[in-house]
Structure formats: structure tokens, C-alpha cells
Amino acid sequence: MEFGLWQVWEAGWVTAILRGASITILVGLASMAAGLVIGIVCGLIKWARIFPLSLLVDAYTSLVRGVPELLIIYLLFFSSVEFVTKVVTAFGYAGVAESGYAFVIAVIAIGAISGAYSTEVVRGALGAIPDGHIEAARALGLSGARIFRRIVAPQMLRIAVPGINNVWQTTIKDTALVSVVGLQELMRISFIGANSTRHPFIFYLIAAVVYLAITLVSQGGFDGIERLLRLRTRKTV
Amino acid sequence: MIDLIQLAVPVLLKGLWVTAALTFISVLIGFNLGLGLALMRLSSSWLLSGFAKYYSTVFRGTPLLVQIFLFYYGLGQLSLIKDNAALWWVISDGSRCAVLALALNTAAYTSEIMRGGLMSVPAGLIEAAQACGMSRVLRFRRIEFPLAIRQALPAYGNELILVVKGTSLASTITVLEITGYAKRLMSQTFAIFEIFAIAGILYLVINLVLIAVIRSIERFLMRMRRDPAMGRAPRARTNP
Numbered sequence: 232m233e234f235g236l237w238q239v240w241e242a243g244w245v246t247a248i249l250r251g252a253s254i255t256i257l258v259g260l261a262s263m264a265a266g267l268v269i270g271i272v273c274g275l276i277k278w279a280r281i282f283p284l285s286l287l288v289d290a291y292t293s294l295v296r297g298v299p300e301l302l303i304i305y306l307l308f309f310s311s312v313e314f315v316t317k318v319v320t321a322f323g324y325a326g327v328a329e330s331g332y333a334f335v336i337a338v339i340a341i342g343a344i345s346g347a348y349s350t351e352v353v354r355g356a357l358g359a360i361p362d363g364h365i366e367a368a369r370a371l372g373l374s375g376a377r378i379f380r381r382i383v384a385p386q387m388l389r390i391a392v393p394g395i396n397n398v399w400q401t402t403i404k405d406t407a408l409v410s411v412v413g414l415q416e417l418m419r420i421s422f423i424g425a426n427s428t429r430h431p432f433i434f435y436l437i438a439a440v441v442y443l444a445i446t447l448v449s450q451g452g453f454d455g456i457e458r459l460l461r462l463r464t465r466k467t468v
Numbered sequence: 469m470i471d472l473i474q475l476a477v478p479v480l481l482k483g484l485w486v487t488a489a490l491t492f493i494s495v496l497i498g499f500n501l502g503l504g505l506a507l508m509r510l511s512s513s514w515l516l517s518g519f520a521k522y523y524s525t526v527f528r529g530t531p532l533l534v535q536i537f538l539f540y541y542g543l544g545q546l547s548l549i550k551d552n553a554a555l556w557w558v559i560s561d562g563s564r565c566a567v568l569a570l571a572l573n574t575a576a577y578t579s580e581i582m583r584g585g586l587m588s589v590p591a592g593l594i595e596a597a598q599a600c601g602m603s604r605v606l607r608f609r610r611i612e613f614p615l616a617i618r619q620a621l622p623a624y625g626n627e628l629i630l631v632v633k634g635t636s637l638a639s640t641i642t643v644l645e646i647t648g649y650a651k652r653l654m655s656q657t658f659a660i661f662e663i664f665a666i667a668g669i670l671y672l673v674i675n676l677v678l679i680a681v682i683r684s685i686e687r688f689l690m691r692m693r694r695d696p697a698m699g700r701a702p703r704a705r706t707n708p
Contacts, residue, residue: 297629297675298668299636302647306664309654400529407531411640418533425541432542439530439538446529 238428239437244420251420252441258337258416259403259445265342266402267395270349277350278357288350295347300340300408307340308412337409337416345402352394356387389460396453400446407442417441472659476666479653483646484670490563490635490645491674494570495628501571502578509583520579527576532634536569540641566638574631581627585620586612618689625682629675646670 239245273288295303315332360383368378410418421438425431509520527535539559549555558564589612597607617624639648650667654660 294668294672297633297672299633299647299671301636301639302650302664302667302671305647305651305654306660310660404531407533408637410533418531418537421534422537425537430545432538432545435534435538435542439526439534442531442534443526443529447525 244424247420251417255406255417258406261338262341262345263399263402266345266349269346270353273350274353277354292347292350295344300344300405304340304408307336333414337414341405348398352391356391359390360386392457472662476653476663479649480666483649486645487635491632493567495631497571498574499578501575503582505579506582524576524579527573532573533637536637539569540565562642566643570634577627581620581623585616588619589615621686628678632674
């Protein structure tokens with residue numbers, strides 16, 4: 232019983248870990264969704280070189296991609312914690328602040344990080360669309376919105392899938408970082424379990440296995456999507 | 469504001485050296501390990517290539533924070549490690565442990581990057597080297613490695629920046645580097661944004677230096693392509 236497997240089972244840690252894992256996935260999905268929205272908007276701005284905005288986007292992506300994620304998380308948490316606690320207590324929801332607030336800030340922080348990487352992926356995918364396609368659409372007299380919807384967006388999505396896969400894998404791993412500010416996701420639960428049972432090895436090993444399972448399953452999912460979207464080349468007889 | 473800068477900058481600069489040292493040692497170990505893993509991955513032995521493949525999957529599939537915690541808190545629990553003086557020396561200290569985790573982590577990413585580079589070396593060049601009677605080692609040193617690194621360098625530059633960012637996680641296991649000091653200063657002074665800005669600038673400076681280094685290595689490796697007039701070939705005279 233050196234490893235403490237029994238303690239993990241006995242004290243109901245399994246359900247705690249599963250709950251933590253579901254929160255990890257939830258934070259990951261919410262941040263990824265937020266990041267994709269940021270990424271598509273900023274990617275379009277960068278691609279179309281809309282002048283003053285593209286400078287802002289450049290500053291945002293190079294800052295977020297050059298500075299450690301942990302530092303960004305500290306910035307967002309510490310700078311907002313006082314403000315939010317004050318507001319929430321004023322409205323008499325001090326209890327809600329404990330659980331909901333950490334989640335919201337976590338999604339904002341990880342979403343901002345994931346958004347910077349998504350921006351680059353989207354811009355790269357937009358750049359890979361042949362100019363001829365857009366010129367041809369223009370020559371057919373399609374409107375700008377329609378060109379985007381029928382020509383640009385579908386191709387961009389297909390080209391961006393492998394990049395989005397990478398961003399997702401990074402995002403789900405980055406969610407582990409918000410544990411340092413107290414959101415009870417997988418890493419935090421493992422930390423609490425390791426400290427209270429004094430069996431850190433088994434708890435962090437379980438955490439590693441769960442993260443690995445999440446990344447491997449999502450890798451499989453993305454492989455499937457890529458297969459589905461693969462260009463069906465017309466056979467010439 | 470001036471007071472704050474006077475207070476924060478020397479502290480954060482102290483952290484800068486720790487960050488730089490962590491990065492340098494981890495990259496030094498991680499690059500060699502990664503190169504070895506890439507060679508293992510490409511070897512014809514299924515045992516070696518299988519090991520390299522699983523190694524890279526495991527280390528790339530789990531967060532660096534989990535790896536650091538597992539090494540720092542977890543391994544110390546095992547009597548196998550506690551009783552081994554050398555291993556215990558590595559595990560017992562936060563910064564050595566962080567270097568271990570970072571090196572093993574970057575080795576996994578490096579192995580994928582170098583594998584791509586090695587696979588891009590044209591088979592004809594390797595065959596030509598074989599035909600010249602070069603030994604395996606000489607062939608690797610003179611033909612495969614230089615061509616592979618040239619191909620892999622831009623991607624490896626990105627990986628270096630990820631290592632710099634990864635060193636910030638060492639602050640979670642008591643190592644005081646830039647992020648560790650920044651967190652401490654944030655809770656002491658409450659000047660959160662200003663401290664973030666100074667620490668962020670330091671990280672950006674490290675990254676810019678690294679990018680410049682990589683660029684100059686790239687230029688050095690590409691020197692024959694950039695300037696065909698250089699080298700031993702006689703200068704071609706152009707008559708307009």
C-alpha cells in the first residue's frame with residue numbers, strides 16, 4: 232500500500248477526480264470557443280490588414296505568445312479579484328463568488344491565450360486560400376458577404392483544422408495552470424488529494440493519465456474530422 | 469511610479485538570470501536528448517522507435533505543470549529514488565527538478581521537430597555519402613545533421629520560446645525566477661499591472677534575443693544560398 236491506491240479509492244477521491252476532469256473539459260471547451268471567436272475576428276483583421284486594428288491585433292498576439300501563460304493568469308486574477316469581490320458582496324452573493332468567479336476568470340484568461348494562437352492559425356488558413364478563387368467569385372459578381380460565406384469561410388475552416396487541433400491540445404493543457412489560483416479542476420483536485428492523503432505520486436500520476444486520455448481522445452476526434460473534410464478529388468477518366 | 473520601478477526592476481532582474489539559467493540548461497540537455505529520441509524514432513528497431521513514440525506521446529499529451537509536480541512532489545515519495553543519492557540530489561531541489569522536467573518535456577517536442585528535419589534529407593544525398601564510403605557517424609555529422617537542422621531551425625525557434633515560457637512554472641515549486649518574483653511583488657505592492665508590464669518586457673526581451681540568435685544561426689547555415697559569390701567558387705563576372 233505504499234502508493235496509496237487504497238486511499239484514493241476509499242475516501243471517494245475517484246468521484247472528485249472525475250468532477251475535476253469534467254470541469255477541466257468544461258473550461259477547455261468554453262475557452263476554446265471564446266478563443267475561436269477571438270481568433271476568427273482577429274485573424275480576419277490581420278488577413279485583410281484593416282489598418283489601425285491590425286496593429287492592435289499584432290500587439291495582442293505577440294504579447295500573449297511571448298509572455299508566460301502563468302503571468303497572464305496572475306494579472307487577470309489579481310487585478311480583478313478585489314473589484315469582483317466588492318461588486319458581488321454588495322449584491323449579497325458572496326457564496327457565488329467562490330465558485331462561479333474563478334471559472335469565469337479562468338475562461339477569460341485561457342480564452343485570451345487560446346485566441347492569440349487561433350488568430351495565427353486563422354490568418355495562415357486565410358492566406359492559403361488561392362487568390363484566384365476570390366477573384367473568380369468577384370468576377371461572377373458575388374457580394375462581399377456572399378464571397379465570405381460561400382468561398383472563404385468553407386476553405387478556411389478546412390485548412391485550419393490541423394492548426395485548430397494543435398491550439399485545442401495546448402488549451403486543454405493550459406487549463407492546468409488555472410489551478411494555481413484555486414479553480415477546482417483536475418489539477419487542483421489532485422493537489423488537494425496529494426496534500427491531504429500524503430500520497431502525491433499516485434494523485435499526480437492519475438492526473439497525468441486523465442490528461443493523456445483527454446488529449447488522445449480529442450486527437451482521435453480531430454483525425455476523424457480531418458478524414459471527413461479531406462478534399463475529394465474528382466477522378467478524371 | 470519611480471519608487472515602484474526602483475523596487476521592482478532589480479528584483480525582477482535577479483529573476484531574469486534564474487530564468488535564463490533554467491532555459492539554457494534545460495535546452496542544452498533537452499536538445500541532445502531530443503536528437504537522440506529522433507534517431508531512435510527513425511531507427512529500424514521496433515523497440516527503440518516504439519519507446520521514442522510513446523515517450524513523445526506521453527510528454528506532449530500531459531501538461532508541463534503535472535510533470536513538474538509529479539517529479540517534485542511525487543518521485544520523492546518512492547523509496548527507490550530516496551535511497552539513490554544521485555537521483556535524490558536532483559529531485560530534492562526545486563530548480564534542479566524544474567530543469568529535469570523542462571528538459572524531458574522539451575526533448576519530446578524537439579524529437580518531433582528533428583524527426584521532421586531528418587526525414588526531409590533527400591535519400592540521394594545519403595546514398596551518395598554511402599557510396600563515398602563515409603561511416604555512419606561521419607555521414608550523420610557531415611550530411612544528415614547539418615541538412616536536418618537547417619530544415620528544423622524555424623520550428624525549433626518556436627520551441628525555444630515555449631521553453632522560456634515553461635520556466636515560469638518553476639515558480640510553482642518554490643523557484644524564484646521572473647514569474648515567482650513578479651507574483652510576490654504583486655501581492656506586496658498591489659501594483660499588479662505595472663509589475664506585469666515590467667516582467668512581460670523582460671520575457672519579451674529574452675524572446676527577442678533568442679529569435680535574433682536563431683536568425684543569425686539560420687543565416688550562417690544558409691550562407692551558401694544567400695550569397696553565391698562567397699565560398700571557393702570563382703566569382704562570376706556579370707556583364708550587363
